[in-house]
Amino acid sequence: MDSKPPSSRSTLGYNATLHFLAEYSDILLGTLFGALAIYFHLAHSPYLSVLSAAIAIGAFSITVSEIAEILAERLEEPYASFVLTFSAVAVEIILLFMIVREGVHNPAALETVKGGIISAVIVDMNVLLGLAVFIGGLSYKEQEHNEDTSSTYTTILLVASSALLVPSILTYTEDSNTLFHASVMIALLLISFYIAIFIFQTRTHSHFFKATAKSRLFRIKKHREEEDEEDDEDYIFDRLGNVWNFTAIFGFIFVIGMLAELFATDGMPIAREMGISAGLAGLIIAIIAVAPEIMTAIKAARDDEIQRVINIAMGASTVSIMLTVPILMALAYTNGIELTLDFNAFQVGALILTIILAWKTTDDGETNYFEGISHLMFFVGYAIIATLYH
Numbered sequence: 001m002d003s004k005p006p007s008s009r010s011t012l013g014y015n016a017t018l019h020f021l022a023e024y025s026d027i028l029l030g031t032l033f034g035a036l037a038i039y040f041h042l043a044h045s046p047y048l049s050v051l052s053a054a055i056a057i058g059a060f061s062i063t064v065s066e067i068a069e070i071l072a073e074r075l076e077e078p079y080a081s082f083v084l085t086f087s088a089v090a091v092e093i094i095l096l097f098m099i100v101r102e103g104v105h106n107p108a109a110l111e112t113v114k115g116g117i118i119s120a121v122i123v124d125m126n127v128l129l130g131l132a133v134f135i136g137g138l139s140y141k142e143q144e145h146n147e148d149t150s151s152t153y154t155t156i157l158l159v160a161s162s163a164l165l166v167p168s169i170l171t172y173t174e175d176s177n178t179l180f181h182a183s184v185m186i187a188l189l190l191i192s193f194y195i196a197i198f199i200f201q202t203r204t205h206s207h208f209f210k211a212t213a214k215s216r217l218f219r220i221k222k223h224r225e226e227e228d229e230e231d232d233e234d235y236i237f238d239r240l241g242n243v244w245n246f247t248a249i250f251g252f253i254f255v256i257g258m259l260a261e262l263f264a265t266d267g268m269p270i271a272r273e274m275g276i277s278a279g280l281a282g283l284i285i286a287i288i289a290v291a292p293e294i295m296t297a298i299k300a301a302r303d304d305e306i307q308r309v310i311n312i313a314m315g316a317s318t319v320s321i322m323l324t325v326p327i328l329m330a331l332a333y334t335n336g337i338e339l340t341l342d343f344n345a346f347q348v349g350a351l352i353l354t355i356i357l358a359w360k361t362t363d364d365g366e367t368n369y370f371e372g373i374s375h376l377m378f379f380v381g382y383a384i385i386a387t388l389y390h
Contacts, residue, residue, distance in 0.1 A: 023235050026066070030059035034255070037262050046266035053263040057256055058291055061091050064252050065292030067237050067245050074242065084296060085316040087249055092120050092289040093324055094257045098264035099285070100332045100339060108278065109268055110339060115282025115386070117324060118347040121157075121317045123286045125354045126379035128294045129313040133361075134372025136301030136309070143306035147365030149209050153314035154359040156197060160321045161351045163189060167341035168348055183341040187326040194322040209311060279346070279386030290316075306367055314358070346389055350382050 037052035068087040075083065096116045102109040136143050167183045201209055237245055271281050293312060300308040325341065332339035343351075357378055361371040 026059045026062040030056045030063065030255075032056075033059065034259055037259060041262050041266060046270055049266045050263055050270060053259045053266075054288055057091070057095070057259050057263065058288055060252050060256050060259070061088075061289070061292040062295065064088075064091065064249055064256075065296055067249050067252075069296055070237055071242060071245055082315070084293070084312050085319050087253075088290065088293045088316055089319045089324060090253050091256055092116075092286070092320065093327055094253065095260045095263070095285050095289055096324070096328055097331050098257075098260040099268065100328060100337060101261075101335060102264050102268045103332070103337050103339075104335070106268055106272065108272065109264075110337070111278035112268070112271070112281040112285070113328065113339065114341075114343055115278045115280075115347065116285040117282070117320065117328070118343060118351055119279070119283040119286035119386070120289060120320045120324070121351060122354055122379065122382055123283070123290045124293070124313050124317045124320065125358050126375040126382070127287075128290060128297050128316075129309065129358065130372045130375030130379065131294060132297040132301035132309040132313070132372070133306070133367045134369050134376065135298055136304070136306055137367065137369025137372055139302060140304060142366045142368050143301070143304060144366055145307045145310050145362070146210060147363060148205075148207075149307070149310050150314065150358070150362035150365075152200075152205075152209075153310075153318060154355055154362070156193075156318055157314070157321070157355045158352070158359075160190060160193065160318070161348065161355060163193075164321070164325075164341055164343055164351070165348060168343050168345075170342070179340050179342060180338050183329065183339070186341055187329050190322045191326050194318075197318070197322070210307070277387060277389055279389050280383075283383060283386050310362065344389075346385060350385075354378065 033052045034056035037049050037056055040046075040049035040052055064087050065084070068083045071083045096113050099109050099113050099116065103113070133143075163186050166186055167179055170179045170182050237248065240248070270276075293316060297309045297312050300306070300312070329339050329341075357375065361367065361374060
């Protein structure tokens with residue numbers, strides 16, 4: 001017989017319900033708005049369908065990010081950051097590919113895709129990095145990271161962005177085949193370069209991407225983790241093994257893919273009807289894709305783990321250019337669409353200036369809140385021009 005009074009049992013049940021809702025709010029929210037997105041799509045309400053799909057994609061992306069963070073905590077650098085960056089970039093690729101497919105009926109959709117590719121890097125390097133550095137800088141006067149990490153990544157990004165200039169310059173030629181062939185060659189070059197980078201990062205120079213000192217909050221954090229160990233085990237993905245967690249990530253990404261198709265199908269006509277520029281549309285897509293990463297980076301900055309922030313921001317930017325571009329081109333070609341890499345002057349210029357800014361704010365291995373503000377101000381300027389640039 002239960003010795004606890006009814007009021008106590010009721011309170012425990014209420015608290016358990018609140019705890020469950022807090023733990024799984026992203027999944028519940030994603031499921032609810034995913035169902036609404038399908039309903040509104042079938043009911044021919046595109047505005048509500050797009051809004052519901054965007055919320056559902058964002059919610060499920062948070063779930064993917066949380067599972068990836070669990071896996072990252074079990075792995076060592078640089079593999080921990082790989083899990084975080086690849087899970088986020090996978091969402092980005094799915095969203096942009098669904099927009100690519102709309103290019104069959106609407107050639108302007110391809111300009112949105114190009115804007116999305118550049119915007120993903122802009123958001124990673126300015127919003128994600130800027131917010132994390134700013135918030136971390138408010139808690140700590142300065143935060144230290146491995147300067148070899150930022151030096152290597154900015155070099156890689158500068159070379160990759162320079163490679164994108166080649167097709168952009170060939171835009172002025174009259175032969176469209178030349179532009180497409182140049183885009184294919186640049187895509188192959190980017191993949192080849194990334195293979196070399198992967199070996200460099202995981203085999204020969206993995207120490208370049210690891211923190212040089214333990215976080216000042218390491219002991220406090222470890223103590224809190226030991227105290228909260230029982231609470232953490234309540235979350236189902238903390239109890240699952242790595243294989244099952246990877247399976248769960250792929251499952252949620254598959255659901256995101258289906259929602260992304262609704263988002264693209266109903267969203268592109270709305271963008272055309274409202275006169276939304278390709279740059280702004282691409283920026284919206286980038287923010288949806290990167291939002292969970294931003295939350296992870298802010299949490300890391302608060303825990304004085306600025307090294308992880310640098311790895312996520314610059315690692316995701318590297319993957320966005322060097323893998324997203326070739327993969328999207330290949331997927332577009334299999335669907336009978338020629339996606340070329342003729343980015344406009346504004347996009348390439350903003351990309352190169354972003355990399356230069358990141359180089360200047362991280363090259364000494366220390367960050368502070370003013371450097372975070374600098375990145376955020378740059379992003380605001382980019383967003384204004386992207387909105388007005390047609």
